[in-house]
Amino acid sequence: MAVLTKRRETAPARTAARRPRRLARAAGPWLWLAPLLLLFGFFKFWPTLWGMYLSFFEVRPYLGNTWTGWENFAQALGDDAFRSAVAHTVIDAAVTVTLSAGIGFALALLLEGPARHLRLLRTAVFLPVVTAMVAVVELWNTLLYPGAHGPLNSLLGLVGLGPLPFLSDPDSSLASVMLVQIWKSAPYDMVIFVAGLAAIDRQLYEAAALDGASAWQRMRHVTLPQLRPVTTIVLTLGVIRGLRVFTEIYVLTGGGPAGSTETVVTYTYKAGIQNNQLGMASAVSTVLFLVTVVLTCLTLWWRRRRED
């Protein structure tokens, strides 16, 4: 550092010559990012901003849009179906995120390690994540067939239970779609937890063992605190996933029966595509976007506060 400072003092001419190079160095990363930023800008940021703009119009793609101010927001917020969709979305996100993370963590504890059979098991458990969503969901639709001869009901019948209505009854439909979501996302959480577990310094465990800590105490005072950043990521991703859940619900129930599985995104789809209310659909999407941003910022703020 001292040498560098000296050189700068003694060779101002050279410093001037380096300025463009420094500029190039600063611009370098941006140049590398430029293609991706351009793609993102064109296909993500611009449509997002455009959607927000359309929230304030009665959208008529061919005839031209008419400014309506906050009317779309007022219409959505005043609609019972929307309010009930928000409630379902919050319940769905809270339950699926919590249970997925819990099960994912338990699976990670069971399956973490370098042994070959564990790797095989981890791959098997991870399969739901990489399988095409619609195909998997159709399979679940068959498994959850509500009649006494449905596959899952047949199994329940063997132990004297059921038949359960699963997706066909408003009282059990939301729980059933959440079951499918947890099945699909718990392995994803598991993989993140496995990575987190592998990164924990083994010396901490050894030190705790030397101090006479039990397995539970090691988990409580070493594993869990060390996993805090990873847990934040799992929860953040889970909440975002939960708030914009669509495919599973659309294929399984289409939001029914009696609107019992309607979520914000299925509501948006119906408003925009089926009922041709593109302005209102944009308004609902804008609200969802803002809520997601606020929740994500809150999580990050909470995480920073905890870590500080």
Add this chain to the structure above:
Amino acid sequence: MSTVRGRWVGRALAPVTALVVTAGLTACGGGEGGSGGGGGALQVWVRGAEDSAAAYEEIFAGYTERTGVEVELFMTLTDFETKLNAAAAARDLPDVVINDAAQLGTMLGQGIITEIDRDALAGQEDVSDTAWASTTDIAGATYAVPFSAQANVLLVRTDWLDAVGMEAPTTWDELLAVGRAFTTEDPDGNGQDDTYGMAVPGSTERGYLAWNWATYLAQAGGSFLEPVPGGDGAYVSGAGSDAAVASADLLTRMICGDAPMAQPGALNHVTSATNTAFQTGVTGMYLTGPYAYATTDATEIEGLYTAVAPPAGPAGAGSLAEGTSLYAMAGSDHADAFPGFAEYMISAEAQETGMIGVGSATVVRLPVNTTVDVAEVRAGDERWELARRVYEENGVYEPVAVPNWGAYRAAAAETLNSLAADCGDTAAAMAELDATFTGMLGDAGIGG
């Protein structure tokens, strides 16, 4: 060194740049299906899937042979509306759209279709008045050309009827009796309680349950919306009428309660799941369009079912009439080619090709051209003659000309789906739907 690195960077960036440029151009170009640029081919978009494309290609080949005008077909099913909206936003609509007759009000509201001079079309007098009636707006101006028509029929398992010793139902009471017998008397004789009376598409998606209800509503003498006599295009809601309550009660009681006669999970089912319920021996009856003949004949129950006219209700016979129409799109560079295209599409030649050109895709269910003899074209299959009779004698269209009609159908489906989910108070639910319809009509400025 810097030269080498520069070259390397150039090589690495080249494909990315190409990708960006290509993506940009694709996005700006509005897709291949658009009519922009005034190319030679007539751009025709069809909402359909699978073998229908082959059937349309065959019809268009006949048109091209006769007129020399090439047709470029674009067909999609699930995201048709999205793509059409995108084309409208880019002001780059196709020349012609072939879509459900029920889309008339929606497309009118979007301002994307143009008025048709019906009298100027050669052969228009051969098209049935019933079909033409589905193409006019609420003021009576023609905005589409009918291409195919149909009305719902009732498919019934004949072997199950034999097993329970009953005849195909002709009235609502008989319908419920047969449905109950199919549900409780083990008509397939496998010793298990696994059969049901009626296949019902009970989902709210695209308003399916309301679509199914429309036939019962017509049989009760009701309608979704009723034009105000002399009201200059004004409508009042029909959802609160006695007919609406009686028909909603009939339909929802098939689905709810302790011993429902609809297949399990009916309230989430759209076409495919409902087809499966009938085709795999879960249910013994299915109220659907005659297009189901071909698909059902390709399953294990071929020859084990018959088609009958839908059972009569309190107001007599009735069946939901539907159709497919040709829409001339706004801003088309080939507007002058539309009359010739429409004339060919309603000609006996094109109608017959649409009926039997591709066996697995009957894009023309019933011909709109009255000179085509259904019995002759469908020689040996009396079910089609039945479908023709039901359509002509008892077919009732939904009020498809009402702007944004799909939203009314969706609202009705939501009400019926909720009602069937908990066996609620039918009169109260229909009164609520009545208020919803009245509000929607008022918002649209066509309330009576």
